[in-house]
Amino acid sequence: MMPAAVLVAPGRFEVRDAPVPQPAAGEVRVRLEGCGVCASNVEPWEGQPWSTYPSEAGGMGHEGWGVVDALGEGVSDVAIGERVTMLSGHSFAPYDVASVDQLVRLPAALDEQAFPGEPLACAMNIFRRADVLPGHTVAIVGIGFLGAVLTKLASDAGARVIAISRREESLALARANGAAETIAMDDHWTIIERVRQLTGEALCERVIEAVGKQWPLDLASAIVGFGGRLVVAGYHQDGPRQVNMQDWNWKGIDVINAHERDPRVNLRGLNEAVAAVAGGRVDLAALLTHRFSLAELNEAVAATRDKPAGFVKAVVTF
Template identity: 50%
Template sequence: MHSMRAAVITGPGQAGLTQVPIPDPGPGDLLIKVEGCGVCPSNLPLWQGRPWFTYPAPPGNPGHEGWGTVAAIGPSAKGFAQGDRVTFLSSQAYAEYDLVPAEAAVKLPSSLDGRAFPGEPVGCAVNVFHRSRIEAGQTVAVIGAGFLGIVFTALAAAKGARVVAMGRRETALDLAKKYGAAETVRMDDHYRIVEYMKEMTNGMGCDRVVEATGFQWPLDLAGELVRERGALVIAGYHQDSPRQVNLQQWNWKGIDVINAHERDRNVYLEGIREGIKAVEAGLFRLDDLITHDFTLMELNRAYLALTERPEGFIKGIIRM
């Protein structure tokens, strides 16, 4: 076999399949037979369309949450053997094969055999947790009970923090509670939530507030909920338009503002390794969080589900 199928975003709201050559691994590369790839909210602008995008997108792009099996190894690539299951960092994993540097892959243990493992979002959640400087006894509000918010909740609760998970959907809040949230709050009314949290914290506010949605209102809410000299952690990926912040409020409170997105590949990979250990330790189960499966030809449906987020939706993946 010399060619493979890859998904292609051909225009706003349009995705299809194309046939492209299977790449040969160069020096230091691994050719991965992709088992699956997570569908990330950061993908949505490309699929929805923005003036600065050109189409068609490169085949397999922007799939960046892949895992699979090493099919071939390039010269000088070390640490892997054919047949190893790995999760990896790339940007073209919506395809049957992907080519990545060996330094961008993490070997999966046998305990995860046969199980989906989108390592990139797991590593992202772990690194947000580290950047947030969570300590036992802190009150931590997590705004957004999606995949990142729930994994973060599990990690913070295991550290001994009192976590308050906030979200729109009851099934997501139930999962957050399963993974350690002391309280859950339905995101329906700004002022009700502010008053509720004031009462819960005796008027002090939260030590840490993690904004994990990427939208304006939750960012506004985060500024209201964080206590004086607390920390507001921006974990949501804000990309649809410029944001406005109440800088007077932030100044007056003297808060730390932490942009928790990681760009150092080595740090990212270490987050993935820690995430693997957390799954093995039972802190959270990806089987609970991966709620929707799609085929490669169903990428449009996957993005539509990600946009609408119906009740029960946490994480969608493409399975090859």
């Protein structure tokens, strides 16, 4: 048996005993070192109309990394003791299983470093779908973990990044990751006018919305230029959205939903994420600002929602 987080009511994880998972054919079991806490955890934790309780043991945890400790039948290309990051779904517990084709070995350069790979893989996939080119003006709406990584990738690609976010410390984070301009996310029309000023009325070739709420989506739509591309990276999980189709039509923009479900695409992003951090392209350690134990998972999710001073991303460690 192992301790595992179980969501028993809105806003309340409990740590309960659960069976240690066994790897099926083509799977490995990983003894986890930790798991990142995702912004997508917040709304299910708070409770949604379709929620049922209790949740699956370890469920909602999908940003795990650790050491392979058991192999399922037919697995031969990974060894017990190898350190990996993986794509799985029950990592709010000390053990989880993953398909052997959904994990990536961590190189020696990342020894002893926390590595929640899934959100970095998302960033890599979003950036690819955005098709950012040198000389583009790229607005990023919402600077948290994802927005900061995308700011770094876009600025390194030769784009001029305009970062838009609520908190001054988030704007400072964007500047540290290469943003050329920052705008406080306070008034809709003031922001649009500022983007017009910064772009000579042309607005932006690329806009990445990374919040997952209605107003940031509206704002992102408004600052895309003619023939530009709106990239929806925010996770809109709380119901339908309205869009300004008149504006979309008139400007002739491309709209990209940058959430991937093809396991091969996700694995590609995970490989790119490992390479980016190992090669020094992304400073992951600087973005993992808060650490919690499994027993403190409620506090970790609350911090992800409330963003105390200095917060970028939380990880649960075992």
